[in-house]
Amino acid sequence: MNYLKIQGIFLRNIFLLKRSWHRIFSIFYWTTLELFLWGFITKWLEGISAGRTVNFTVILLGALIFWDLFNRAQQSIAVSFMEDVWSRNLINIFIAPISIKELVSGLALISIFQGFLTFATMILLASLLYAFPAFQLGIYLIPFLINIFIFGWTLGLFTIGLIIRFGPSLDILAFSMPMLFYPLSAVFYPLSVLPVFLQKIAILIPTMHLFEGMRFVLANGTISLPHLLWAVSLNLVYFTLGIMFFYWMIRVAKKRGLIGRLVTD
Amino acid sequence: MAESMLRVENLTKKYNGFTAVDHVSFEIKKGEVVGLVGPNGAGKTTIIHILLSLLNPDEGQVKIFGKNFAKNEDEILSKLNFAGPYSSLPYNLTPEENLLIFSLLYGFKDAKARSEALLEEFQLTKFRKRKSGSLSSGEQMRLSLAKAFLNNPKLLLLDEPTAFLDPSAAKEMRERICQKMKETNGAILWTSHNMKEIEKICDRILFLFKGKIITQGTPRELMEKFNKPDLEEVFIHLAGQNNKI
Numbered sequence: 184m185n186y187l188k189i190q191g192i193f194l195r196n197i198f199l200l201k202r203s204w205h206r207i208f209s210i211f212y213w214t215t216l217e218l219f220l221w222g223f224i225t226k227w228l229e230g231i232s233a234g235r236t237v238n239f240t241v242i243l244l245g246a247l248i249f250w251d252l253f254n255r256a257q258q259s260i261a262v263s264f265m266e267d268v269w270s271r272n273l274i275n276i277f278i279a280p281i282s283i284k285e286l287v288s289g290l291a292l293i294s295i296f297q298g299f300l301t302f303a304t305m306i307l308l309a310s311l312l313y314a315f316p317a318f319q320l321g322i323y324l325i326p327f328l329i330n331i332f333i334f335g336w337t338l339g340l341f342t343i344g345l346i347i348r349f350g351p352s353l354d355i356l357a358f359s360m361p362m363l364f365y366p367l368s369a370v371f372y373p374l375s376v377l378p379v380f381l382q383k384i385a386i387l388i389p390t391m392h393l394f395e396g397m398r399f400v401l402a403n404g405t406i407s408l409p410h411l412l413w414a415v416s417l418n419l420v421y422f423t424l425g426i427m428f429f430y431w432m433i434r435v436a437k438k439r440g441l442i443g444r445l446v447t448d
Numbered sequence: 449m450a451e452s453m454l455r456v457e458n459l460t461k462k463y464n465g466f467t468a469v470d471h472v473s474f475e476i477k478k479g480e481v482v483g484l485v486g487p488n489g490a491g492k493t494t495i496i497h498i499l500l501s502l503l504n505p506d507e508g509q510v511k512i513f514g515k516n517f518a519k520n521e522d523e524i525l526s527k528l529n530f531a532g533p534y535s536s537l538p539y540n541l542t543p544e545e546n547l548l549i550f551s552l553l554y555g556f557k558d559a560k561a562r563s564e565a566l567l568e569e570f571q572l573t574k575f576r577k578r579k580s581g582s583l584s585s586g587e588q589m590r591l592s593l594a595k596a597f598l599n600n601p602k603l604l605l606l607d608e609p610t611a612f613l614d615p616s617a618a619k620e621m622r623e624r625i626c627q628k629m630k631e632t633n634g635a636i637l638w639t640s641h642n643m644k645e646i647e648k649i650c651d652r653i654l655f656l657f658k659g660k661i662i663t664q665g666t667p668r669e670l671m672e673k674f675n676k677p678d679l680e681e682v683f684i685h686l687a688g689q690n691n692k693i
Binding site for chain 2: 266267270271272273274275276277278279280281282437438439440442443446
């Protein structure tokens with residue numbers, strides 16, 4: 184073994200790392216996130232008083248299925264865009280007579296298509312394997328699904344905007360953007376498990392209201408109007424901001440020549 | 449007088465204090481093939497990107513088909529197209545799928561028939577079911593050109609279209625482009641480092657250096673002006689002379 188060659192391989196990655204804040208960030212963020220997530224789940228489980236019945240199949244599997252759907256909604260938008268970056272097709276798309284509205288609508292459509300395939304598969308498997316009561320949410324399922332998709336698209340638009348601005352090295356966001364909201368979305372545990380200061384931040388996240396709302400429906404058989412209204416209002420604001428951010432990034436890209444660089448970087 | 453396909457006036461683009469394109473003006477008329485040549489970093493690709501509306505100029509105006517690009521983007525893009533070696537079609541789709549998708553993106557109601565006609569015309573029928581990424585460079589370039597001619601463009605922008613091709617594939621490509629443009633009576637802006645290609649194909653040449661057009665004319669005019677036997681010698685002379693400045 185020649186230590187110089189090992190040093191070469193090591194240094195090649197260190198040089199890459201020191202110029203890439205998102206790579207440094209990812210070293211610390213994911214482990215911290217996992218720790219918080221499992222810490223909060225543990226805290227919730229410990230807090231459940233003896234003798235109280237909790238339907239873990241419904242709570243945990245339901246949360247997992249909806250979280251996956253949210254992931255799919257965001258990824259379908261962002262990864263579909265990245266496919267054109269990776270295959271160096273982006274210039275062809277941008278010079279075709281297609282408007283931003285048409286581009287985003289096409290991406291939203293593929294997101295719905297893929298989302299429903301994911302949703303149907305998970306519901307079917309969960310029902311067959313774990314007797315998951317798929318339609319316990321009944322009619323309330325519809326507003327949850329719509330809101331989950333809209334927040335997923337919003338994050339998708341922010342992701343694409345950031346990739347256009349900072350380049351394809353941020354492509355990890357195409358897969359991981361929803362994870363940034365994981366601990367505060369109270370997916371697997373109630374909001375009350377979070378420390379008070381985090382609860383105040385979580386109020387501004389639509390997915391927290393959706394998961395809290397879902398648990399409310401499962402426990403009480405009726406919809407929590409405040410959570411639904413919060414989710415709809417926040418989604419309206421964030422989706423509008425997402426569209427504005429996307430248009431802004433396109434303008435910045437056209438000013439700085441970033442679209443051409445996206446395919447050559 | 450031939451109709452103006454492209455008119456560029458006083459085009460300027462700066463990046464962080466570096467002037468990539470410096471007050472460039474030129475015009476291309478219907479049926480003309482104009483070569484945009486110059487050393488690496490001269491600003492050719494920047495100009496092409498401005499003309500494709502991928503990049504906004506800091507100063508100057510671009511009129512395509514007599515219309516302001518910014519105000520008529522959709523209409524202009526439907527009559528314009530581009531091919532270049534750094535822009536390919538999705539390699540995980542087949543030529544058949546790629547051409548169908550772009551026929552739809554260009555708004556062809558008979559998208560299937562349009563893509564079929566292009567497969568036939570660009571001799572891609574036998575590869576139609578193969579992934580585009582598995583085609584040879586020549587076949588991939590043929591596919592890119594099929595996409596570039598999809599909308600029978602009135603103005604075609606070609607950025608080093610034969611850069612990765614062997615001489616025989618490059619020759620075939622040049623002949624195909626010229627034949628197609630004769631049929632559509634469109635205009636071409638062609639960038640290349642292959643001076644023999646430029647000499648053969650172009651009616652007029654714009655020589656770009658450090659973002660400025662330093663000379664222009666027909667290939668013959670340029671060879672006579674600089675007293676050189678061919679365009680390659682003109683290029684070497686101009687690049688060398690201007691590098692000393």
